[in-house]
Amino acid sequence: MSFLSESLCLHKTVRKHYLSLSSVAECLVTYVWVDKTGERVRSKIKSLNEEPAGIRDIPEWSVGWMIDELSTEVILVPVRMFRDPFFLDPNKLVLCEVLYNSYEPIESNQRSKCAKVMEEVKEFQPWFGMEQEYTVFGLDGEPFGWPSQEWTFTRVSCGVGIDKVFGRDISICHYKACLYAGVKICGTNAESLPSQWEFQVGPCEGIEMGDHLWIARYILHHVCEDFGVVASLDAKPIKGIDATSGCHTNFSTLEMRSEGGLQFIKEAIRRLGKRHFQHLQVYDPHGGADNMTRLTSQRSTSSFHDFSTATACRNVSVRIPGYVSRRGCGYFEDRRPAANCDPYMVTRALVETCLLEATG
Ligand code: ADP
Ligand code: MN
Ligand code: MN
Ligand code: MN
Ligand code: MN
Secondary structure, eight states, X not given: OOXXXXXXXXXXXXXXXXXXXXXXXXXXXXXXXXXXXXXXXXXXXXXXXXXXXXXXXSOOEEEXXXXXXEEEEEEEEEEEEEEOTTTOTTOEEEEXXXXXXXXXXXXXXXXXXXXXXXXXXXXXXXXXEEEEXXXXXXXXXSBTTOSOTTOOOOOOTTOOXXXXXXXXXXXXXXXXXXXXXXXXXXXXXXXXXXXXXXXXXXXXXXXXXHHHHHXXXXXXXXXXXXXXXXXXXXXXXXXXXXXXXXXXXXXXXXXXXXXXXXXXHHHHHXXXXXXXXXXXXXXXXXXXXXXXXXXXXXXXXXXXXSOOEEESOSSSSEEEOHHHHHHTOSOEEEOOOBTTOOHHHHHHHHHHHHTSOOOO
């Protein structure tokens, strides 16, 4: 570990003493919200006198927000509560929406728009599962553990061994922390770069998908902070190296999951084919610019310029998993969302195109 990261991590053994002190406050609540960039989360802590039994027991809070060069106050409205894997029970993490003082959602509040659409389609019982890829960096900006940028490494996804993968502790500790919190995490694996990882969240129904993925990202950044490293969700994390990070999004409805569901899967994919560019516009936070460099048809990606689909094949926009095709029902995978996508925008676009038959 470099001197810089060692000093920024402070002394974890010293810290233990303070965390063990008993306190009067019953419960610390960490408020978490998506910031203006749509890519990062922020947080702050508040004491409550009692452990909240549910989301309604957690009061609204406020935070300063730059609106047209003016620092304005906005409201943090709690929407989903999790156990806190850092301070432990009875403390909580709470995901918040950001609203103006008039209680109108601020423009960057994608959750509010997504929740409305999910309400409209709830009889379809839409399920999602998202595969979050990320790359771990040291504080010096170098990929974590790499001897040098010029180092020639072998690409192995799901690799094992200290010469193949760096930072497994991040993946495992994040996994355990998510389980403790109540996040519906369902898997993790090493990705093809030595310091690149993936975790999967799902299946989640409707608005739950975005909520669980955003809290899983908060937990990831916090775990990385504890280890003195940085997680990057950039779609193309390392300059000059053609590895990329995505956030494949798996989708199904009750019809697709039921016997004979394959026909509904194929119809949804047909609709997606007609709105390729509308989707790419919301599959990264820069209107498609990040995916333009990521979706090159190289290394298990498809072409940015054309929509494609296939069964059991990974160089396509949308894939039907082999076993889904064999069983005749299940779900499909949209491989286009970038790692830094907003899950609220991605799940909303899928539902609008596939279920509400949006056009244009
Ligand atoms: P891949 O083979 O593409 O790497 P993963 O195993 O990494 O797939 O991820 C599969 C994802 O699919 C998980 O997030 C899981 O929750 C999700 N999933 C499984 N079943 C369904 C379903 N019926 N509807 C939507 N998502 C599903
Ligand atoms: Mn202040
Ligand atoms: Mn995967
Ligand atoms: Mn992957
Ligand atoms: Mn995948």
